[in-house]
Amino acid sequence: MLITIAGTKGGSGKTTTAVCLAQEAAARGIDVLLLDLDPQGTATDWAPDLSKHLAGIRTGAEIRQVGAGHEVCIIDTPPGAAPQAAAAIEAADLVVAVTGLGPGDMKGLQHLLRMVDPDLIVPTRRDGRRAIHKHALHALSSRWSHLVTEPVPMSAVVERAQADQAALPPLSPPANAYRAIFDQLMAVRASNG
Ligand SMILES: Nc1ncnc2c1ncn2[C@@H]1O[C@H](COP(=O)(O)OP(=O)(O)OP(=O)(O)O)[C@@H](O)[C@H]1O
Ligand SMILES: [Mg+2]
Structure with missing residues (x-):
């Protein structure tokens, strides 16, 4: 199963989400590959044991071939709008859109949603003290309630x-969130057949 983590805006939490979901899968004994298509190689630097860094990939067929094992x-x-991202979206069984909760992030999300139809939307980097984040979450959940995961x-962890x-400390708030998001992903997979 290929799961693409997408988001048009830089720094929205894509790599963190990809790494933490891959670590969660590994912790459950699932044979998981973290395929890092970003020339920056941030996911590979974080989780070298789980990752393959193939920033030169340009087609969905190449991606499916690497993921197949x-x-x-x-x-x-x-x-x-990197070609790797378009290919990964094309190849994916499931697309997870990642977004921060600032005004620029909401614009980036709207842009992404014009190009893809995600299976889940993951709000990241939520600061509970910021009213703007609360409003953005509210707007997201009222518009796409069935797709939006917990933020x-x-x-600092x-x-x-x-x-x-390393992996997140298992009892930390972000680890709890990513565990619940992984469960939700598996539920979407099951309901897709
Ligand atoms: N829940 C979080 N709490 C604190 N910091 C976070 C959280 N999620 C991400 N970050 C930090 O925010 C920054 C951007 O996150 P990340 O690298 O995951 O985003 P990205 O979308 O992959 O960025 P890029 O577009 O550059 O690839 C990183 O420094 C990361 O450590
Ligand atoms: Mg990244």
């Missing part, structure tokens, strides 16, 4: 895990 393949895409809270090339 694994139970689950989670694909991290570069920001913007991933902003937390994310940058620490990345620096340590």
Whole structure:
């Protein structure tokens, strides 16, 4: 199963979401590949044991071939309208759209939704003290309630895990969110047949 993590805006939390979902799959004993299509290689730097860095891939067929040997393949895409991102969206069984909750993020999400029809929308980097984030979440859930997952809270444990090339502490708020989001992904897969 190919799961593409998409988002047009830079820094929205795509790589964090790809890595944390791949780590969650690995923790469940699933044979998972984290396919890193971003020339920056951020996902590979964070989780080298789970990753393959193939930034030169341009077609969905190439992506399907690489992912074929694994139970689950989670694909991290570069920001913007990179050809790798378009190919990964084309190849995917499931598309997860990732978005921050600022005004620029909402614009980026609208742009993305004109091009793809995601299976889930994951709001990331939620700061509970910011009214604008609360409003954005409310707007997202009233428009796409069936697609929007619980938000991933902003937390210092994310940058620490990345620096340590580690998984999130299992009881931390972002780890709890990504665990629930992984369950939701598996439920969508089951309902798709
Ligand atoms: N829940 C979170 N709490 C705190 N920091 C976070 C969280 N999610 C992501 N970050 C931080 O935000 C920054 C951007 O996240 P990330 O690299 O995942 O975004 P991206 O969409 O992949 O960026 P790019 O477009 O450059 O590939 C990183 O420094 C990351 O550590
Ligand atoms: Mg990234």
